[in-house]
Amino acid sequence: MSKPLRIAIAGLGTVGAGIVKMVQTHGELLARRAGRPLEIVAVSARSKGKDRGVGLSGYAWEDDPVALAKRDDVDLLVEVMGGEDGPAKACVEAALASGKHVVTANKAMLALHGQAMAEQAEAAGVALRFEAAVAGGIPxxxxxxxxxxxxxxxxxxxxxxxxxxxxxxxxxxxxxxxxxxxxxxxxxxxxxxxxxxxxxxxxxxxxxxxxxxxxxxxxxxxxxxxxxxxxxxxxxxxxxxxxxxxxxxxxxxxxxxxxxxxxxxxxxxxxxxxxxxxxxxxxxxxxxxxxxxxxxxxxxxGAGEGPTASAILGDIMDIARGLVIPAFGQPAKGLAQPNISSTGSDAAYYLRFSLTDEAGVLAKLAAILGDHSVSVNRMHQYGHDGKTAPLVIVTHQTPRASLDAALAEISALNASLAEPVALRIESL
Ligand SMILES: NC(=O)c1ccc[n+]([C@@H]2O[C@H](COP(=O)([O-])OP(=O)(O)OC[C@H]3O[C@@H](n4cnc5c(N)ncnc54)[C@H](OP(=O)(O)O)[C@@H]3O)[C@@H](O)[C@H]2O)c1
The missing domain is CATH 3.30.360.10 (Dihydrodipicolinate Reductase; domain 2)
Incomplete structure (x- = not known):
């Protein structure tokens, strides 16, 4: 069998402990599938003495996750500490800088720094993977x-x-x-x-x-x-x-x-x-x-110890098998700056209004919707208490801009007692 893939884990909370448990439970199965053993070499968390429900005595301990990331005896860093900046970002950057693969569950960090990290990984010829960051256990x-x-x-x-x-x-x-x-x-x-x-x-x-x-x-x-x-x-x-x-x-x-x-x-x-x-x-x-x-x-x-560890292990197994694909599915430098849609797509909307219960209000509201070409599909008024008249309207397909303009005008009416609620009806 080929040489082991040597793993360091930064963070031993819900997800980190789950990863340790999975590697300990399925060591033999994972090695057979990958064609090489997966070996946890070192770990890091804030408090060394904490009982985490898994045996850690076989692994080296590092207080500093950056030192963990830089260890010479590590091929892959798993970052499961969380936080968009701070030690999570520092240890991922240190791992990539020292030519180590990175697997992370940290969506907050990647949402802000994913582009730079993907470029850094590719320049170093290593993998950056994040299956666990999106929809938990779903691959x-x-x-x-x-x-x-x-x-x-x-x-x-x-x-x-x-x-x-x-x-x-x-x-x-x-x-x-x-x-x-x-x-x-x-x-x-x-x-x-x-x-x-x-x-x-x-x-x-x-x-x-x-x-x-x-x-x-x-x-x-x-x-x-x-x-x-x-x-x-x-x-x-x-x-x-x-x-x-x-x-x-x-x-x-x-x-x-x-x-x-x-x-x-x-x-x-x-x-x-x-x-x-x-x-x-x-x-x-x-x-x-x-x-x-x-x-x-x-x-x-979408979350939890087992499902998240499962997603992390899926990424680790790919790397153990030698699969290094770009983080976002194509070389990071080739990712285009998105052209953001200014109008959005048209949709039907569910609208809820809280109006004063007096004559003429409904006509005023209907007129404003009509002025902005927002056409009403159905309307339902419920639960009058003498003072407020809650009203629900479902519109036909309408551009968001027209609806926003109509809602702004309706909100400004004296008869409008609360900010209208507008929920899009998504066509599937
Ligand atoms: N939980 C889920 O179901 C789930 C699902 C998908 C993605 N995620 C992501 O996975 C990551 C971890 O989540 P989690 O639920 O496992 O968090 P958690 O239970 O709070 O665990 C965080 C771990 O990181 C350690 N840590 C925090 N700051 C540290 C620092 N400055 N230096 C060293 N270690 C530090 C903590 O150490 P101590 O234990 O010593 O305090 C703890 O072991 C997050 O990015 C989260 O968004 C979680």
Missing amino acids: IVKALTEGLAGNSISRVMGVMNGTCNYILTKMDATGESYGDVLKEAQALGYAEADPTVDVGGIDAAHKLSLLAATAFGTRVAFDKVEIEGIERITLQDIHNAADMGYKIKLLGVAQQNEDGLEQRMQPCLVPTASPLGQLEGVSNMVVVEGDFIGQTVYQGP
Whole structure:
């Protein structure tokens, strides 16, 4: 058998401990498949004494992850500490500078520094891989860079944050409020104490920006993702959507329009009967559309020790077998600066208004929508309490700019009691 692939792991939390467990459990299987042993040589974390539920005595310990990355007896660094800058970035850069392969689960870091890191890896002739950073255990990066490499991709979309999907499906199933379900998700460990990065759509947008770069051969443009979280979704929205045959999902969509790349992470309505509509709990789903293949759907666990370790090991195994492909599926220097779509694509929208309950308001609202050529498909008024009249409207296909102009005008009315909610109905 060939010489071992010598691995260093920076970070021994949920993911790092999972990787150690997987290598220890499947050492023989992995060696047989790779044609060489995978050998963990050294590890690093903040606190050396912490019990991590795995035996670490056979591995060297480094307090400093950068020193770990520079060790002479290491071929590959796994970075699973997290954080977009700081020690994670420093140790990845140090590993690449010293000619070591890097496997990371760190979407926040790659969303900001992925282009520079991919260029650094290629200049050094080593691999930079990040399967675990996007949709957890689902091998979606591999699907895009390998299995679907012959296709021109038109759209990539999906549910990429398990916490948000858990909250939305639990609200739907139990009738509990957003706040109550969020608290439960925190108690179960699905949501952080500060949930902003998840419920605000930022974590999922990091992932979408990496998928968009991979699918469309463009530089990662996280700062150009239109982001909206799920904080404003009410139980009433979920029930209204259900009545019309839809589910509400935090949906990421990247697609090539005639005028450029559109990237959005926002709550959308999807048909209940579609695979995305059927997605329950913390699962993730990614849908990829290519010109020769048509539509493909990938579903699986989006986070957790086992699934994330599984994705990391998939990358490590490729490297052990000698497969070094560019991080984003094509040489990094050839990745184009994305031309961002200025208009976005047209869609039908679900609109919810909170209006004063008085004569003439509805006519005013309808007139404003008409002035901006936003045509109404259906309208439903519910739950008058004498003061407010909640109103739901579903539009026909409309350009986003027309809708935004109409909503701005409606918001400015004295009769408008709260910022209107506008959710796109995604056509699948
Ligand atoms: N958890 C998931 O399901 C999941 C899924 C996909 C991607 N990811 C990504 O994977 C990465 C790790 O996530 P995780 O959930 O495993 O995090 P975690 O449980 O918080 O573990 C982080 C680890 O990094 C170590 N660490 C943090 N700062 C350090 C520093 N300055 N120097 C040395 N070690 C340091 C910590 O050491 P101590 O243990 O000593 O404190 C800990 O072992 C993140 O980028 C995350 O976004 C996670």
